[in-house]
Amino acid sequence: MENLILVAGATGNLGQKICRELIKRKAQVRAIVREGSKQEKVDTLEKMGVKIFKVDLDYEQQLINSCKGVSCIVSAVAGLHSVIVDAQTKLLNAAIAAGVPRFIPSDFSSNFTMIPVGENRNFDLRKEFYQNLDQSTIKATSIFNGAFADILRYNTPLFNVQQKTVAYYDDKADWKVDFTTMDDTAAFTAMVALDHTAPRHLHIASFSVSPNDLVSLSEQYKGSKFQLVHMGTMEGFSAYNKTQRAAQPEGENELYPKWQQAQYLYSMFLVHHSHLDNNRYTGLSWSPVEANI
Numbered sequence: 640m641e642n643l644i645l646v647a648g649a650t651g652n653l654g655q656k657i658c659r660e661l662i663k664r665k666a667q668v669r670a671i672v673r674e675g676s677k678q679e680k681v682d683t684l685e686k687m688g689v690k691i692f693k694v695d696l697d698y699e700q701q702l703i704n705s706c707k708g709v710s711c712i713v714s715a716v717a718g719l720h721s722v723i724v725d726a727q728t729k730l731l732n733a734a735i736a737a738g739v740p741r742f743i744p745s746d747f748s749s750n751f752t753m754i755p756v757g758e759n760r761n762f763d764l765r766k767e768f769y770q771n772l773d774q775s776t777i778k779a780t781s782i783f784n785g786a787f788a789d790i791l792r793y794n795t796p797l798f799n800v801q802q803k804t805v806a807y808y809d810d811k812a813d814w815k816v817d818f819t820t821m822d823d824t825a826a827f828t829a830m831v832a833l834d835h836t837a838p839r840h841l842h843i844a845s846f847s848v849s850p851n852d853l854v855s856l857s858e859q860y861k862g863s864k865f866q867l868v869h870m871g872t873m874e875g876f877s878a879y880n881k882t883q884r885a886a887q888p889e890g891e892n893e894l895y896p897k898w899q900q901a902q903y904l905y906s907m908f909l910v911h912h913s914h915l916d917n918n919r920y921t922g923l924s925w926s927p928v929e930a931n932i
């Protein structure tokens with residue numbers, strides 16, 4: 640089967656980059672877009688050479704038609720249950736009906752399979768779809784990239800440039816946190832889409848740095864040594880996140896409410912990669928930490 644890749648979520652930040660990387664590698668690329676997708680984003684994809692399929696996910700036959708002849712589906716959709724579970728399941732069912740052999744779900748996160756249910760709402764949604772995938776006949780690959788590196792510029796407690804602080808929990812001042820740039824994630828994902836032997840899980844990171852590393856880096860690259868702040872125990876952090884979630888139920892309808900961001904930080908201190916698959920493919924380069932702080 641030739642390399643014909645169908646990208647869902649191609650109008651999004653990561654999805655568009657994945658399309659670009661696939662085209663660079665001479666793959667044929669299709670994108671399913673929605674009636675309401677922004678036209679300028681669709682135009683950009685078309686200019687790159689992506690073939691556009693305007694699809695209503697509720698019309699199974701349209702979805703199946705868009706999947707015909709496809710060697711791998713890459714999903715980079717973002718959303719809550721209706722997207723991560725419902726829309727991706729519709730796409731999975733269409734892929735199976737059309738005989739697509741492989742599926743890369745929109746995971747692009749820490750390894751959520753190692754995080755207990757209830758600790759990270761967005762990861763729980765991924766877990767639900769993960770089970771749907773594993774119960775199907777399709778060959779799946781989840782790409783775990785830790786956090787996107789641009790969060791180091793968002794003044795999160797982990798690295799707060801405004802307050803000049805670096806946070807840690809428990810005794811984890813030397814705990815390595817995995818970060819991958821969106822560009823590096825997209826390039827690696829394109830390679831995975833073209834790799835018929837890719838395993839179920841792949842772990843990548845542009846760089847892995849600890850709170851202590853970030854303090855040293857602040858001195859080198861930010862002009863002053865940031866203060867290392869102990870934020871309490873992981874147990875306390877988990878309990879706090881649950882209280883915040885219960886107190887702000889309106890966040891259940893938002894993709895990144897404050898408590899979800901805190902759940903993500905908790906996840907980054909709960910699991911990290913024990914090995915990296917960065918070297919699985921030749922020709923990829925990985926952005927260094929100093930380019931991202």
Ligand SMILES: NC(=O)c1ccc[n+]([C@@H]2O[C@H](COP(=O)([O-])OP(=O)(O)OC[C@H]3O[C@@H](n4cnc5c(N)ncnc54)[C@H](OP(=O)(O)O)[C@@H]3O)[C@@H](O)[C@H]2O)c1
Binds near residue numbers: 721
């Ligand atoms: N690890 C991290 O730190 C991190 C950080 C951010 C994101 N992520 C993950 O990276 C992936 C891509 O995120 P992103 O930031 O690139 O997303 P994004 O820019 O918000 O794009 C989302 C894409 O999903 C599509 N979409 C949304 N709802 C849909 C629906 N109901 N049916 C079909 N398509 C739908 C959008 O299409 P339209 O254009 O039609 O709306 C768009 O193409 C997600 O899995 C996200 O959770 C990870």
